Amino acid sequence: MDNAPSSEYLPLKSDGDWSHAFSYHPFDVEIERAEGVFIHDTKGNRYFDASGGPFAVNLGHGHPKINAAIKSQLERFAYAHPTLANRPRADLCKSIASVTPEGLNTSYLVSGGSEAVETAIKIARQYHVACGRTGKYKIASCYESYHGMTLATMSLSGNPGTLRHYEPMVSHWPRFHQYSDYKRPEGVSRDDWAVLTARELERIISYEGPETVAAVIATPHGSGPEYGVVPPARYWQEIRRICDENDVLLIADEVVTGFGRTGKWFGMQHFDVVPDIMTFAKGINSSYLPLGAVTVSDKIDAPFKDGAYFVHGFTSGGNPVAAASGVAAIEAIKSDGLVEQVAERGRQLFSHSERLNRHPSVADVRGWGLFMVLELVQGSSDRSYFPSDAGAEQRFQQIALSNGLALYSTLYGARRRPVLSRGLPMWIAPAYIITPGQLDEMVDRLDRTLHQWEQAMGVG
Numbered sequence: 001m002d003n004a005p006s007s008e009y010l011p012l013k014s015d016g017d018w019s020h021a022f023s024y025h026p027f028d029v030e031i032e033r034a035e036g037v038f039i040h041d042t043k044g045n046r047y048f049d050a051s052g053g054p055f056a057v058n059l060g061h062g063h064p065k066i067n068a069a070i071k072s073q074l075e076r077f078a079y080a081h082p083t084l085a086n087r088p089r090a091d092l093c094k095s096i097a098s099v100t101p102e103g104l105n106t107s108y109l110v111s112g113g114s115e116a117v118e119t120a121i122k123i124a125r126q127y128h129v130a131c132g133r134t135g136k137y138k139i140a141s142c143y144e145s146y147h148g149m150t151l152a153t154m155s156l157s158g159n160p161g162t163l164r165h166y167e168p169m170v171s172h173w174p175r176f177h178q179y180s181d182y183k184r185p186e187g188v189s190r191d192d193w194a195v196l197t198a199r200e201l202e203r204i205i206s207y208e209g210p211e212t213v214a215a216v217i218a219t220p221h222g223s224g225p226e227y228g229v230v231p232p233a234r235y236w237q238e239i240r241r242i243c244d245e246n247d248v249l250l251i252a253d254e255v256v257t258g259f260g261r262t263g264k265w266f267g268m269q270h271f272d273v274v275p276d277i278m279t280f281a282k283g284i285n286s287s288y289l290p291l292g293a294v295t296v297s298d299k300i301d302a303p304f305k306d307g308a309y310f311v312h313g314f315t316s317g318g319n320p321v322a323a324a325s326g327v328a329a330i331e332a333i334k335s336d337g338l339v340e341q342v343a344e345r346g347r348q349l350f351s352h353s354e355r356l357n358r359h360p361s362v363a364d365v366r367g368w369g370l371f372m373v374l375e376l377v378q379g380s381s382d383r384s385y386f387p388s389d390a391g392a393e394q395r396f397q398q399i400a401l402s403n404g405l406a407l408y409s410t411l412y413g414a415r416r417r418p419v420l421s422r423g424l425p426m427w428i429a430p431a432y433i434i435t436p437g438q439l440d441e442m443v444d445r446l447d448r449t450l451h452q453w454e455q456a457m458g459v460g
């Protein structure tokens with residue numbers, strides 16, 4: 001059934017059955033079932049899962065191979081006593097090593113992206129301690145980045161709007177600016193700008209003292225207002241050089257980009273740069289069960305193989321059912337040629353860029369693979385967004401839902417101010433299995449949504 005354009009979609013009232021869920025505020029659309037690229041609600045409406053939740057459901061809903069692996073593992077054992085060998089855990093680590101860049105061969109399994117980033121921080125710090133560099137403890141990250149919601153990962157994520165509620169944060173973390181096409185001065189090439197931007201990291205390391213900096217963490221693409229900006233390869237190559245010269249480890253946070261989303265297995269492969277540590281979640285098993293991983297290079301692994309004891313562990317880390325779902329997801333991506341398929345469908349998605357960019361509310365269309373970001377603005381030339389009391393996100397989401405599209409970041413934008421006062425990055429990230437016909441239909445619905453939203457908000 002198609003959605004009636006006049007439907008009113010309102011945020012759920014936090015009463016009755018929902019009153020016991022702390023801080024829970026979705027729209028009043030109750031999911032009944034989901035299959036492939038679609039979510040169905042209890043009223044018979046169907047929605048494109050147009051962003052895979054938050055870039056999470058990469059293989060679509062109800063994937064038969066992942067479902068079968070989960071069922072089969074459940075029937076054998078659902079939990080593994082930590083002192084006894086857990087075969088699915090070994091299988092998943094082996095499976096990850098079969099696709100990660102050369103030299104990154106060992107993984108630590110956790111339950112999600114925030115845990116993966118926390119784990120990566122601890123590995124980086126303990127690696128230096130094990131090598132006798134005990135003063136190296138700082139982790140540098142980008143302003144406006146996002147690496148998770150625990151206190152330590154929030155300390156890395158440079159968003160004053162969200163940090164304010166929890167300060168003082170865990171530690172002193174140095175920050176540097178990310179690559180920005182928007183801020184690139186006229187007459188400076190992307191490559192030159194990339195090198196200039198990257199060199200800010202060099203300056204920060206020298207100010208902090210290289211003997212105090214353990215690692216740098218960043219996503220392969222831009223974050224915050226620069227969400228989805230793909231920097232030139234020179235940017236990452238320069239960051240790699242600076243890290244090498246200062247004995248600083250490079251952690252690539254591939255929680256979003258890992259396992260095919262960008263049209264390559266990993267985002268960093270677009271730049272020919274190999275990190276020391278990579279963090280994963282989401283696409284590792286299409287988020288069917290809580291799962292994440294940290295994969296390290298042989299260099300980082302060496303002192304631990306030689307006996308350094310990693311003081312870490314979560315009760316659910318390496319859960320056999322979650323691990324089995326990861327093995328099945330990676331196997332499906334390989335056997336169904338889905339990385340190549342993402343590259344192809346990505347070209348189809350971006351063939352619509354011009355059409356979407358023609359909207360006065362769309363300041364930029366960017367991204368890679370099946371990872372498109374529209375920067376939504378008020379329509380003015382300075383890329384400013386609507387004031388928080390204009391209800392722009394809520395209106396957008398309501399109109400999108402009435403057009404049969406479930407999107408994600410529109411709900412989050414208002415809460416992220418003031419950093420996102422520039423423009424709201426809206427993600428388009430359908431499942432890898434979307435057909436060419438479905439993809440065109442999804443973009444048509446998006447086009448219509450933008451048009452109706454502009455009318456409702458008086459843009460254009």
Ligand SMILES: Cc1ncc(COP(=O)(O)O)c(C=O)c1O
Nearest residue numbers: 112113114146147148253255281
């Ligand atoms: C780049 C990045 N790192 C870490 C995280 C945290 O992952 P999780 O929500 O699974 O804890 C996210 C979540 O969106 C992310 O985008």
